[in-house]
Amino acid sequence: xxxxxxxxxxxxxxxxxxxxxxxxxxxxxxxxxxxxxxxxxxxxxxxxxxxxxxxxxxxxxxxxxxxxxxxxxxxxxxxxxxxxxxxxxxxxxxxxxxxxxxxxxxxxxx
Amino acid sequence: xxxxxxxxxxxxxxxxxxxxxxxxxxxxxxxxxxxxxxxxxxxxxxxxxxxxxxxxxxxxxxxxxxxxxxxxxxxxxxxxxxxxxxxxxxxxxxxxxxxxxxxxxxxxxxxxxx
Numbered sequence: 001x002x003x004x005x006x007x008x009x010x011x012x013x014x015x016x017x018x019x020x021x022x023x024x025x026x027x028x029x030x031x032x033x034x035x036x037x038x039x040x041x042x043x044x045x046x047x048x049x050x051x052x053x054x055x056x057x058x059x060x061x062x063x064x065x066x067x068x069x070x071x072x073x074x075x076x077x078x079x080x081x082x083x084x085x086x087x088x089x090x091x092x093x094x095x096x097x098x099x100x101x102x103x104x105x106x107x108x109x110x
Numbered sequence: 111x112x113x114x115x116x117x118x119x120x121x122x123x124x125x126x127x128x129x130x131x132x133x134x135x136x137x138x139x140x141x142x143x144x145x146x147x148x149x150x151x152x153x154x155x156x157x158x159x160x161x162x163x164x165x166x167x168x169x170x171x172x173x174x175x176x177x178x179x180x181x182x183x184x185x186x187x188x189x190x191x192x193x194x195x196x197x198x199x200x201x202x203x204x205x206x207x208x209x210x211x212x213x214x215x216x217x218x219x220x221x222x223x224x
Contacts, residue, residue: 009150031210042200043153045212088152090213097168098143098213102152 004091006101015110019076021066021104023089029035032065032072038085047072079108113137116201116216123195123223131219133201140206142184143213146170156199159184159208188221194204194224209210 005024013019023032029065030045031050035043047056049065056063060083062075076083086103114135123129135142141160145153155168159178173192178184184203188195198220202213 006152025211028161033212042215042218044215045187048212050210090153097155097158099155100145100153102150 004089004101006089007106008104009033010105010107012107012109013079015081016078019079019106021074021085021087021089022099022108023072023074025091028069030069030107033090033098033102034063034071034072034074035088035090036085037088041047041085049080050095076106079106081108084108114201114203114214116199116219118170118219119217121219121221125222125223126190127223128187129195129221129223131188131199131201131221132134132155133186133203133216135182135184135185135203135216137203137205137214138181139203140181141204141215142178143202143204144168144174144184144186145200145202147200147218153200156186165196188223195221197221 003026007022009104033048034046047063052069053067054065060077064073086105088100088103090098090100115161143158144208147153154170156174157176159165159166164182165176165178173189175187198218200218201216204211204213
């Protein structure tokens with residue numbers, strides 16, 4: 001069945017460094033969604049990408065959707081301690097289900 | 111304030127007991143979902159419902175049951191048949207079952223079975 005792979009599993013950065021997480025699907029996606037889960041919290045929707053090659057920005061966060069619509073990335077510029085958490089990508093599957101990647105855990109050293 | 115309420119936040123049960131996790135939403139969303147979260151495995155879909163009185167199995171439905179008698183409520187029962195029930199359970203909803211609408215999550219219930 002369709003899988004969504006996410007790397008790296010874990011990243012520990014110094015505050016001010018950049019961070020990137022990558023998401024790869026085994027099949028073409030109609031769209032991809034990104035969520036953030038703070039430690040001890042629940043996932044919160046960040047953004048959705050729909051078009052091939054789409055790039056969207058939210059302050060220091062940049063989201064990209066690949067040309068083939070099978071991969072995506074989230075890049076954070078100059079990380080801050082408030083960025084800590086787990087970042088998930090998710091893609092739709094038949095039957096209106098959403099399949100999630102395993103997530104990338106980000107830790108920021110101040 | 112509109113949102114999704116899961117209760118309780120922490121739940122402890124003895125092995126062999128069934129337990130029901132509550133999920134209520136006042137967002138007027140049609141679709142509701144139950145996910146299980148284990149460390150390093152992301153979120154795995156247990157059951158989902160796109161409309162009242164209808165629900166479908168997700169990827170890991172064995173040992174679980176649900177009901178959707180009201181639009182706002184989607185309780186999950188973890189039965190004694192579930193081999194590894196200890197986990198963090200997340201309920202979510204979205205406006206329709208449409209691919210493009212985002213999921214709204216509750217705060218989760220952490221179930222520990224000993």
